[in-house]
Amino acid sequence: MQCSVVTLCSSRSPPLLNFTSFKPLKIFNSRTPVLLPERSLNDAAFNADDQKKRRNVSLSATTSRGLYTRRKLISTMTAAKSRGGGDGGGSVSDLDDNVRNIVQAFLWIAEGVYIVWLFLLPYAPGDPVWAISSETINSLIGLSLNFFFILPLSNSVVGFHLVEAPVLHPMSEGLFNFVIGWTLMFAPLLYTDKRRDRYKGSIDVLWGFQMFLTNTFLIPYMAIRLNEADDEYTPKKTSELGSVMTNGAPVVGLIGGIACLLSILWALYGRGDGNYGNLQERWEFLQSYLGSERLAYAFIWDICLYIVFQPWLIGDNLQNIRKGKVLIVNFLRFVPVVGLIAYCLCLNSDDEI
Structure with missing residues (x-):
């Protein structure tokens, strides 16, 4: 959209208003689907699956360490009780x-x-x-x-x-x-x-x-x-x-x-x-x-x-x-x-x- 330049005169110091041409801003809408190339879509899906697998492996390792610690603690307490007579x-x-x-x-x-x-x-x-x-x-x-x-x-x-x-x-x-x-x-x-x-x-x-x-x-x-x-x-x-x-x-x-x-x-x-x-x-x-x-x-x-x-x-x-x-x-x-x-x-x- 083109706008003309308008000059207003005054007896003192006439201000100059300059309306230049401008382009409207593009506002991003989260509902608007973002189109990605096919390769980018495949990479994103692969990264998501990889992160999910890593989280599962980390959770499994943490659970295993917790179970091992509990078993070791129970065995230690049992041995101590048997040595101490109850x-x-x-x-x-x-x-x-x-x-x-x-x-x-x-x-x-x-x-x-x-x-x-x-x-x-x-x-x-x-x-x-x-x-x-x-x-x-x-x-x-x-x-x-x-x-x-x-x-x-x-x-x-x-x-x-x-x-x-x-x-x-x-x-x-x-x-x-x-x-x-x-x-x-x-x-x-x-x-x-x-x-x-x-x-x-x-x-x-x-x-x-x-x-x-x-x-x-x-x-x-x-x-x-x-x-x-x-x-x-x-x-x-x-x-x-x-x-x-x-x-x-x-x-x-x-x-x-x-x-x-x-x-x-x-x-x-x-x-x-x-x-x-x-x-x-x-x-x-x-x-x-x-x-x-x-x-x-x-x-x-x-x-x-x-x-x-x-x-x-x-x-x-x-x-x-x-x-x-x-x-x-x-x-x-x-x-x-x-x-x-x-x-x-x-x-x-x-x-x-």
């Missing part, structure tokens, strides 16, 4: 050989220190074995006669006076019976330990000596059970004592738990008519007792070692617990005494262990 996770016994050897060596060193320091050297509180006093011997005999407070309660509650109970400080009696009650509950755990076959000796003798000498024999057992399994070794049949302790594990747990609880109460409130003082005075006696008697000092060592050995052994044997009780036992195994009570009460004695 829901408890791994343990020291299932660690790398080098780590296990280090732990084993440390246990043998601990056994040597335990014997030399507590029995032979004169530097610990109290008298060593080779210089033990008659007073210490009499105290040990009196504590043994008052085992689980049977004689004191028979004299005071039942009225049985055929044998009179030795009169000792309730703090010393409570400490002695607390450790013995805790030791009693180790019997079902030792007889059901999955690694007990590595110990070639008698579990009856081991536990019997443990009742009197505590960790003197338990530390070597903890080291020996870390040995590699002997393929040619034939497992021994469970002894009569082992069967009684295993089948009667709930009773053992209740007796040991009651003994430990009674020991604490007896230490704090026992022999109230014997002028043994209030709680503060009894606490002061306990401090003096631990600093002057080798037997009491050794009991503190035993308590510390039991705090380590209890969760270790229970964690290795969670497969012996009844279904539905594994989680609670696995949680309570770290609580001194309570974890061992839970193990005894929840032990599945119906299966062949």
Whole structure:
């Protein structure tokens, strides 16, 4: 379309308007089909198919990697559970050989220190074995006669006076019976330990000596059970004592738990008519007792070692617990005494262990 030039005049400065020719703009409409050459159409279709194939391959690879990761994670968790005895996770016994050897060596060193320091050297509180006093011997005999407070309660509650109970400080009696009650509950755990076959000796003798000498024999057992399994070794049949302790594990747990609880109460409130003082005075006696008697000092060592050995052994044997009780036992195994009570009460004695 052609337009003419129009000139307008003014008295001042006449502006000049110039209308030149112009062409109308071509507006692109998305609905208007774009015609491409045949070759371009083929290339576009090929590129679209190629991109689709690449997306499918990438998605397939991503899915495969995800499935592989999940399978690997599940297999790892399954292996960890089987090593840990169910829901408890791994343990020291299932660690790398080098780590296990280090732990084993440390246990043998601990056994040597335990014997030399507590029995032979004169530097610990109290008298060593080779210089033990008659007073210490009499105290040990009196504590043994008052085992689980049977004689004191028979004299005071039942009225049985055929044998009179030795009169000792309730703090010393409570400490002695607390450790013995805790030791009693180790019997079902030792007889059901999955690694007990590595110990070639008698579990009856081991536990019997443990009742009197505590960790003197338990530390070597903890080291020996870390040995590699002997393929040619034939497992021994469970002894009569082992069967009684295993089948009667709930009773053992209740007796040991009651003994430990009674020991604490007896230490704090026992022999109230014997002028043994209030709680503060009894606490002061306990401090003096631990600093002057080798037997009491050794009991503190035993308590510390039991705090380590209890969760270790229970964690290795969670497969012996009844279904539905594994989680609670696995949680309570770290609580001194309570974890061992839970193990005894929840032990599945119906299966062949």
